[in-house]
Amino acid sequence: MTDPKQRITEAEAIEQAKQGDEAAFELLYQLHKRRVYSLCLRMVSNPAQAEDLAQEAFLQLFRKIGTFRGESAFSTWLHRMTVNVVLMQLRRKGLPVVSLEETLESEDETPRKEFGTRDVRLTGSIDRLQLQRAIDKLPPGYRTVFVLHDVEGFEHNEIAELVGCSIGNSKSQLHKARLKLRDYLKFMRAEKAKTG
Amino acid sequence: MTCSEVERVLPEFLDRAPDDSFPDAVHQAEFETHVKSCLACADLVADLKLISSAARQMVESEEPAPRVWVRIAAELRAEGIIRDPVPTPARPALVPTAPRRRWSAVWLAPVAAALLAAGAYVVSHKPVAQVVTQQVSPVQVSPVQVAPLQEATPGGAASPVTGANVVTPAPETAHAQRSEARTNSVRPNPTKPANPEVAAAHAVAPSPSVEDQQFLSVVSTLAPSVRATYESQLQAVNADIRETQAYVNRNPRDADARQHLMDAYQEKALLYQIAMDRIQ
Ligand SMILES: [Zn+2]
Numbered sequence: 490m491t492d493p494k495q496r497i498t499e500a501e502a503i504e505q506a507k508q509g510d511e512a513a514f515e516l517l518y519q520l521h522k523r524r525v526y527s528l529c530l531r532m533v534s535n536p537a538q539a540e541d542l543a544q545e546a547f548l549q550l551f552r553k554i555g556t557f558r559g560e561s562a563f564s565t566w567l568h569r570m571t572v573n574v575v576l577m578q579l580r581r582k583g584l585p586v587v588s589l590e591e592t593l594e595s596e597d598e599t600p601r602k603e604f605g606t607r608d609v610r611l612t613g614s615i616d617r618l619q620l621q622r623a624i625d626k627l628p629p630g631y632r633t634v635f636v637l638h639d640v641e642g643f644e645h646n647e648i649a650e651l652v653g654c655s656i657g658n659s660k661s662q663l664h665k666a667r668l669k670l671r672d673y674l675k676f677m678r679a680e681k682a683k684t685g
Numbered sequence: 686m687t688c689s690e691v692e693r694v695l696p697e698f699l700d701r702a703p704d705d706s707f708p709d710a711v712h713q714a715e716f717e718t719h720v721k722s723c724l725a726c727a728d729l730v731a732d733l734k735l736i737s738s739a740a741r742q743m744v745e746s747e748e749p750a751p752r753v754w755v756r757i758a759a760e761l762r763a764e765g766i767i768r769d770p771v772p773t774p775a776r777p778a779l780v781p782t783a784p785r786r787r788w789s790a791v792w793l794a795p796v797a798a799a800l801l802a803a804g805a806y807v808v809s810h811k812p813v814a815q816v817v818t819q820q821v822s823p824v825q826v827s828p829v830q831v832a833p834l835q836e837a838t839p840g841g842a843a844s845p846v847t848g849a850n851v852v853t854p855a856p857e858t859a860h861a862q863r864s865e866a867r868t869n870s871v872r873p874n875p876t877k878p879a880n881p882e883v884a885a886a887h888a889v890a891p892s893p894s895v896e897d898q899q900f901l902s903v904v905s906t907l908a909p910s911v912r913a914t915y916e917s918q919l920q921a922v923n924a925d926i927r928e929t930q931a932y933v934n935r936n937p938r939d940a941d942a943r944q945h946l947m948d949a950y951q952e953k954a955l956l957y958q959i960a961m962d963r964i965q
Binding site (some may be wrong): 515525539540636 | 695696699700732737739742743747749750752753756757758760761765766768
């Protein structure tokens with residue numbers, strides 16, 4: 490919050506949390522809640538579900554905090570755990586984590602249409618809500634890779650490992666996701682221009 | 686290089702590290718020459734870069750509702766992962782190692798802790814005990830109404846603590862304007878004297894939540910005058926929570942109002958805590 494009592498460091502909080510100290514757990518939560526919740530929300534596009542997922546991610550982390558030895562950054566550990574919780578949920582619901590379309594058309598080399606200069610242009614900036622709405626429209630597989638790479642900053646090899654696909658698959662899905670987002674955003678802009 | 690060739694190598698171009706170059710320099714030169722001279726490809730490259738950089742800004746853009754921590758803390762406590770700093774043999778009934786489901790004052794500990802946690806970082810965890818003992822009789826909370834805190838115990842997703850969703854709109858008319866004004870003002874310190882508007886809010890309190898009923902049944906063992914004080918304080922803080930919640934629902938981006946709501950939850954936690962200490 491505005492003036493968090495961060496007199497103790499994250500490392501100290503981790504040690505205190507191992508002793509069952511509530512304030513330490515809360516500090517760790519406060520430090521990472523936005524990142525974790527935002528990730529969940531981007532991936533599932535549903536606030537109630539995102540809350541449940543964020544809760545589950547933190548619980549899994551806190552239950553295992555005794556095993557944390559600091560060999561990797563705490564945040565890295567937490568974010569990977571969050572991704573796993575979300576992916577698990579998607580799989581449980583039968584949603585494709587890797588786009589089926591992608592695996593079917595991976596050899597498909599159909600040239601895209603030339604982009605006419607009459608197209609609406611995105612130059613300038615992209616409104617966050619518009620981008621969120623566009624991400625929501627992505628097929629789950631594309632969305633996963635796009636969120637993990639472009640929003641969360643995971644590398645393709647990490648995504649491949651987390652999601653269970655090839656690195657090439659991750660790369661091409663990312664590219665297709667971006668192209669789709671561009672189309673959605675242009676479409677939204679055109680609609681907005683029409684309606685004033 | 687043609688437009689479609691540009692598009693084919695584009696992913697590689699976009700995602701290379703700043704100091705990386707294409708596997709072969711000829712390719713890169715051709716790519717750059719084309720993009721410089723082709724408006725469509727230049728647009729495409731610019732748009733895709735823009736999308737990626739806009740995406741990067743979303744990484745911490747959302748704030749979870751306070752109830753998320755409330756639920757986490759309640760679960761950690763119920764699982765014994767959050768432990769009381771010093772075991773207190775004087776109050777065995779309150780140590781949450783007793784069978785969880787059986788009704789006793791046991792529920793108070795996790796609920797109070799969770800409520801307190803909902804108040805974010807306003808009060809750190811150690812001073813609470815002192816604050817509580819100092820405030821036993823004069824605690825006064827501001828007027829207003831309840832967001833029922835349901836099942837602050839385990840069960841995770843299956844038992845949501847719905848601060849926002851379950852709220853019934855506060856009885857309106859005269860209260861509405863006042864609440865909007867209040868949420869923008871600095872919240873009174875809990876140790877300040879009673880607000881004269883408390884009584885007005887009480888007249889319209891809704892039926893109590895399960896936790897509140899349990900709370901009321903605990904305090905019913907106390908002397909009538911003390912009991913009455915607890916009852917009115919609970920009503921007052923519930924009223925505050927509900928009215929603020931209604932306001933936050935209408936104005937979700939009002940950070941002051943959200944802070945106020947967390948403060949109200951914190952006050953409620955204090956109230957539970959006080960009751961807990963009282964019945965030892
Ligand atoms: Zn071109």
